[in-house]
Amino acid sequence: MKIGIIGSGHIGGTLTRRLSTLGHDVTVANSRGPQSLTDLAQEAGATAGDLEQAAQDAELMIVAVPLLAVPGLPAELFDGKVVVDANNYYPQRDGDIAELLDRSLSSSRWTAEHLKGARVVKAFNNIQAQHLMDNGRPAGTPDRIALPVAGDDAEAKQLVMQLVDSLGFDPVDAGTLDESWRQQPDTPVYGTDRDADGVRQGLAEARP
Numbered sequence: 410m411k412i413g414i415i416g417s418g419h420i421g422g423t424l425t426r427r428l429s430t431l432g433h434d435v436t437v438a439n440s441r442g443p444q445s446l447t448d449l450a451q452e453a454g455a456t457a458g459d460l461e462q463a464a465q466d467a468e469l470m471i472v473a474v475p476l477l478a479v480p481g482l483p484a485e486l487f488d489g490k491v492v493v494d495a496n497n498y499y500p501q502r503d504g505d506i507a508e509l510l511d512r513s514l515s516s517s518r519w520t521a522e523h524l525k526g527a528r529v530v531k532a533f534n535n536i537q538a539q540h541l542m543d544n545g546r547p548a549g550t551p552d553r554i555a556l557p558v559a560g561d562d563a564e565a566k567q568l569v570m571q572l573v574d575s576l577g578f579d580p581v582d583a584g585t586l587d588e589s590w591r592q593q594p595d596t597p598v599y600g601t602d603r604d605a606d607g608v609r610q611g612l613a614e615a616r617p
């Protein structure tokens with residue numbers, strides 16, 4: 410699959426490496442430009458690009474940037490595309506965002522409102538990058554780590570759930586973007602590497 414990844418840090422860099430290893434055609438972009446990405450691209454077997462090149466013909470995009478960078482991304486590049494939102498809101502890093510501080514919006518709904526037209530799916534936000542790199546296991550492995558996947562577009566969510574499985578994690582349907590607060594920071598499933606039953610239980614037990 411042709412995949413564009415925005416962000417080349419802990420999460421974007423990890424997904425660049427892992428998805429390239431699986432045989433996907435990955436173009437990765439960051440804020441400093443392709444020349445800053447030659448080492449990562451070479452190591453991973455990916456292509457270094459700018460935002461436009463990452464989006465060009467991409468069947469799936471992944472956004473893994475500090476949340477405060479999202480409003481500055483050119484929304485037209487994501488229009489109509491499946492866009493995985495791996496981001497979290499940390500006020501210390503991202504500043505005060507009223508709708509997120511008062512929890513009237515999930516951070517993925519807030520992202521979808523900025524990236525109008527994108528088919529946003531929340532995934533990979535609740536696992537540490539190093540665990541995403543190292544801890545994938547074949548389907549059926551006891552205690553295989555499960556990852557919640559939330560979104561409003563059933564087809565887009567299915568595609569991302571298949572990707573999660575191919576990376577070695579059990580995908581768990583976590584409902585809609587409005588319900589995706591259940592996998593945000595400070596919830597039972599955040600950073601806790603639960604199996605599928607544990608994730609379902611954690612999502613159900615999450616409290617606003």
Ligand SMILES: NC(=O)c1ccc[n+]([C@@H]2O[C@H](COP(=O)([O-])OP(=O)(O)OC[C@H]3O[C@@H](n4cnc5c(N)ncnc54)[C@H](OP(=O)(O)O)[C@@H]3O)[C@@H](O)[C@H]2O)c1
Pocket residue numbers: 415416417418419420421422438439440441442473474475476478481482495496497498533534535536537538539
């Ligand atoms: N670290 C984890 O284990 C982890 C786990 C799950 C979810 N997350 C979430 O994933 C997101 C990324 O976290 P991270 O740890 O990967 O961060 P990071 O290591 O600091 O990397 C952030 C990346 O975003 C890029 N970026 C920033 N502004 C950009 C812009 N305007 N356009 C394009 N690229 C831009 C940066 O590019 P430059 O370097 O060129 O500025 C950098 O490559 C955050 O929302 C975080 O909460 C992190």
